[in-house]
Amino acid sequence: MTTSQSRVILEMRDISFRYPNGGRGLEQCSISFERGMRTALLGLNGAGKTTLFLQCNGVLRPQSGEVLLDGVPLNYSRLGLRTLRSRIGLVFQNPDSQLFSASVREDVSFGPLNLGLPITVVRDRVEQSLAAVGMSDFADRPVHALSYGQKKRVCIAGVLAMAPEVLILDEPMAGLDAAMQTELAAVLDELHDKGMTIIIATHDIDFAYQWADRINVLEAGRCAATWDAIELPQVIDNLKRFGIGVPKVAELHRHLLDAGLVTAGSPIPRSHHQLLQQVSLLSGFRF
Ligand SMILES: Nc1ncnc2c1ncn2[C@@H]1O[C@H](COP(=O)(O)OP(=O)(O)O)[C@@H](O)[C@H]1O
Ligand SMILES: [Mg+2]
Helix, strand or coil: CCHHHCCEEEEEEEEEEECCCCCEEEEEEEEEEECCCEEEEECCCCCCHHHHHHHHCCCCCCCEEEEEECCEECCCCHHHHHHHHHHEEEECCCHHHCCCCCEHHHHHHHHHHHCCCCHHHHHHHHHHHHHHCCCHHHCCCEHHHCCHHHHHHHHHHHHHCCCCCEEEEECCCCCCCHHHHHHHHHHHHHHHHCCCEEEEECCCHHHHHHHCCEEEEEECCEEEEEEEHHHHHHHHHHHHHHCCCCCHHHHHHHHHHHCCCCCCCCCCCCCHHHHHHHHHHHHCCCC
16 A cells, blocks of 8 residues: 555646636645545535535636645546546435436446446446445336435435445435435445445435534635534534534533533533433433
8 A cells, every 4th residue: 555545636737716606616625535435524514515526526727726635636538538537426415416217227337338247247336336336126217206315325325336435425314304315424434334435415414413423614715614514513613603503412412411410521522312311321311
């Protein structure tokens, strides 16, 4: 393993990008993503999250600065982009922008077939990817007959079928009901357990706090803050300043601490479940 392969897998160095109509996409944005980590990208609408993701898989190209994968600047040739997109999978926010085949199986097969893989390998990958997102029973269904949440899962399967090293999801929870969000979180956890690097854009600070290892905040086209998720309770004033919200469980923990209902010095909980456990310990009350 070379040094560049050790931690950072994907890096943006000082990249700037403006849309042809003058829309500010990114301005001297520097950010790096570590291998095997779960990263959440937060930021208000228009902060540049989608633009940044489109730079990651070469759909957009920076006008200055560079994007590096494993320490190597992206290669924007046809072949380079094909390789890049097999290594970095991007799931768009709107599934209808991603799905275009008639059936689920056809759609999920498209990427690996395009890579020129043998048909038996493609078949295996499609089966495994559909299974990973719990959509095996829907393989022969027409895409247009799926619900929004099912379409999202098919999009993820289509990207997984490319066997990427990095999975990027643009606001994956948007538009999903609570049960589907829980299911998707479980899918992401399983992929992370298998070693995949996962980056998501989200507006949900509670989910980010509970799920992510690392938090990046984008503001006006640049990365304005990077924290380990466990640091969030210490930077609540910063979170408020960025307008991205504060994890409710951390706030509640602070109130309970002030009221003496949890023990000072106990680890700050990241989920309601962990918080209830702490309250149970001190009060003897079982929830
Ligand atoms: N297709 C586009 N054409 C022109 N400007 C765009 C386009 N997409 C995004 N922008 C501009 O780029 C900036 C970043 O947008 P975007 O990356 O979509 O942010 P986010 O995903 O964080 O909401 C915004 O100022 C937005 O208006
Ligand atoms: Mg966006």
